[in-house]
Structures are given as C-alpha cells and as structure tokens.
Amino acid sequence: MTNPYAEVIGDPIAQSKSPAIHTYWLEQLNLTGTYHATHVTRAGLTDYLTQRRTDPDWRGCNVTMPHKQAVMPLLDHLDPLAARVGAVNTIVPENGKLVGYNTDVPGFLEPLQPMLTQSHLFRMARILGAGGAARAIVTALADQGMVIVLAARDPAKAQVLLGEIDPTGEHHIAELGHFAAPTDFAFDDRAGCFDLIVNATALGMVGQDELAFDLSHAPPGAVFYDIVTSPLDTPFLRAARGAGFRTVDGLSMLIGQADHAFRRFFGAKPPRGPADTELRARLTA
Structure with missing residues (x-):
C-alpha cells in the first residue's frame, strides 16, 4: 500500500502555511x-533531491526561500515559464525526471483576474522590491501588458531583473526610498486605467521594519497588493484601506499558487470558492 506525500522545503520552514492548505484540501476531497x-539547508539540497528521486511515494515538493533559484x-x-522567471517553486517527478515549475505567476494573478479581464486604456504597476519574489510578479504583470x-534599494539590480525578464518592455526603475517621501505629482482621474501597487519585499513582515510608502504616490483607484502573510493585515494594507483603496492580501497569492501545485502533486482540483472562507479561517486562527 502506497502512502503518497508531498512537502514544502526551505530554510527556515517552520513558518510555512503550505501544510495547512494542502492538508485541508486532502481532507475535503477525502484523498x-x-x-x-x-x-532543507542549501548544503543539503542536492542530497535531499537525490533521496526523493527514488522514493515511489513522493509526489513532489514546493520550494520556498532561499532555494527557488x-x-x-x-x-x-x-517548464518554460519557470525558465523565464528564473525561479522554481514546485518540483514534480515525471517519467523518472525532476521537473521544475513556477506556480507563483498564476497564483499572484488569480485575485486580480476580475480586474484584468476588463479593457483598460493604460495599465501600470509599481512593484516595490527586486528580490526573488519580484521575478514572478514582474513576469506575471509584463504578460498582462x-x-x-x-523600485529597489539597488536600482541596478532592478534594471538587471527587468532586462532578464522583459527586455523589450517600456518599464522604469526607481529607488525604493523614492516612494517613502510625499509627492505633489498631480494624477489625472485615471478613468479607464488600472493601477497596481505591490509590496514584493519582506518589509512589514513580523520581525522586519515597516515598508515606508507615502500614499501620495498612489493614483486614484489604485489596488494595493501585499505578498506578506505574517501578519496578514500589514500596515501597508491598513493604511491603503483606511484611505479608501482596494487591497489584496498575501494569502490570496499563497492559496492561488498552492492550487496549481496541488493539482500536480495529487492529480485533483482542490475545492475553492466557498471553501476558501473556511481555509482562511483555519490559516488565521
């Protein structure tokens, strides 16, 4: 009798919410x-994959920091998308080979789909941070036109990232600190436009400094998106919501990317829609 399993690897890993998400779906589907x-440490990464290759019960793993690259x-x-992003967050054994995927891209886009299906005269995203998480986000949004x-502490790093992922795009670079100070820029009413502001840094996470962002940089009608999951309601999101902006929290991306990974691990579509409400309650209890 087989005992199929999947897992998430990282260093550290105790904080991961992925086990709670996948376990909930396995229970709901009675799988x-x-x-x-x-x-798994960086030094132990090769040995880990060598061992899993020959385990018939292993269905794959999610990969979190610092191993995605x-x-x-x-x-x-x-997978071509993972190659383009330059990061892997899901590994699946297929026909004796280990295949790397990136489910962060569709996971990030999932909560934005109702807005992205609309037609816009212009779409702009201000992405704060140029680390590993930003790679998937830049790829996702560049593909959405x-x-x-x-924005990064090191603008040269941001330039390299954009050059690798979307070299022909008409994008811009800024210092992260640029958004910390107020601006008197006069935005138009932005009718017919879609503006997104994304925190792709660890700032605002438990144990980290807050992200310094002055709301004067937000065009009217902008959507604020924070990928931080602990705390779920970050100061960045609270400030935006208090000023009347729409917000998207980090669980949206986490659950969205897990959906795509779960299908590859266990060959089933996880319960979503109303089930997301109970899942969120579990994750935030």
Missing part, C-alpha cells in the same frame, strides 16, 4: 496522501 514541511541546476527539466515601475 489518500499527506503534505508536510521539511527543513538554487534548485534549478539540480533539475532535469524546467502592464508598464512596470520597479
């Missing part, structure tokens, strides 16, 4: 299988 967190040369094949302003 045989388990999902847990496994602590380090695992790439250790895999047999990269958005002009990107990528």
Whole structure:
C-alpha cells in the first residue's frame, strides 16, 4: 500500500502555511496522501533531491526561500515559464525526471483576474522590491501588458531583473526610498486605467521594519497588493484601506499558487470558492 506525500522545503520552514492548505484540501476531497514541511539547508539540497528521486511515494515538493533559484541546476527539466522567471517553486517527478515549475505567476494573478479581464486604456504597476519574489510578479504583470515601475534599494539590480525578464518592455526603475517621501505629482482621474501597487519585499513582515510608502504616490483607484502573510493585515494594507483603496492580501497569492501545485502533486482540483472562507479561517486562527 502506497502512502503518497508531498512537502514544502526551505530554510527556515517552520513558518510555512503550505501544510495547512494542502492538508485541508486532502481532507475535503477525502484523498489518500499527506503534505508536510521539511527543513532543507542549501548544503543539503542536492542530497535531499537525490533521496526523493527514488522514493515511489513522493509526489513532489514546493520550494520556498532561499532555494527557488538554487534548485534549478539540480533539475532535469524546467517548464518554460519557470525558465523565464528564473525561479522554481514546485518540483514534480515525471517519467523518472525532476521537473521544475513556477506556480507563483498564476497564483499572484488569480485575485486580480476580475480586474484584468476588463479593457483598460493604460495599465501600470509599481512593484516595490527586486528580490526573488519580484521575478514572478514582474513576469506575471509584463504578460498582462502592464508598464512596470520597479523600485529597489539597488536600482541596478532592478534594471538587471527587468532586462532578464522583459527586455523589450517600456518599464522604469526607481529607488525604493523614492516612494517613502510625499509627492505633489498631480494624477489625472485615471478613468479607464488600472493601477497596481505591490509590496514584493519582506518589509512589514513580523520581525522586519515597516515598508515606508507615502500614499501620495498612489493614483486614484489604485489596488494595493501585499505578498506578506505574517501578519496578514500589514500596515501597508491598513493604511491603503483606511484611505479608501482596494487591497489584496498575501494569502490570496499563497492559496492561488498552492492550487496549481496541488493539482500536480495529487492529480485533483482542490475545492475553492466557498471553501476558501473556511481555509482562511483555519490559516488565521
């Protein structure tokens, strides 16, 4: 009798909410299988994958920081989207080979789909941060026809990231500190436009400094999106919501990317819609 399982690997890993998400879906679908967190260091990454290759019960793993790029040369094949992003967050054994995928891209876009299905005269995203998380976000939004302003402590790093992912796009670079100070820029009414402001940094997370962002940089009608999940309601989102802006929290992306990974691990579509409400209650209890 087989005992299929999947897992999430990272360093550290105890904080991951992925086991709770996948376990909830397995329970709801009454599927045989388990999902847990496994602590894997950078030094142990090669040995971990070598061991899992020969485990018939292993269905794959999610990959979190700091391994999303380090695992790439250790895999047999990269899905084209993962290759373009330059990061892997899902590994699946397929026909004796280890295949790397990136489900962060569709996961990030999922809560934005109702807005992105509309026609706009212009789309702009201000993305704060140029680290690993930003790679998937830049890829996702560039594919949606958005002009990107990528802000980083090191603008040269942001320039390299944009050049790798969307070299022909008409995007812009800014220093992260630019958005901390007030601006007197006179936005128009932005009718027919879609503006998005994304925190792709760890700022605002438990144990980190707050993200300094002055709301004068937000065009009317902008949507604020924070990928931080602990705390779920960050100061960045609270300030935006208090000023009347729409907000999207980090659980939206986390659950969205897990949906795509779950299908590959367990061959089933997870329960969504009303089930998301109970899942969120579990994750925030």
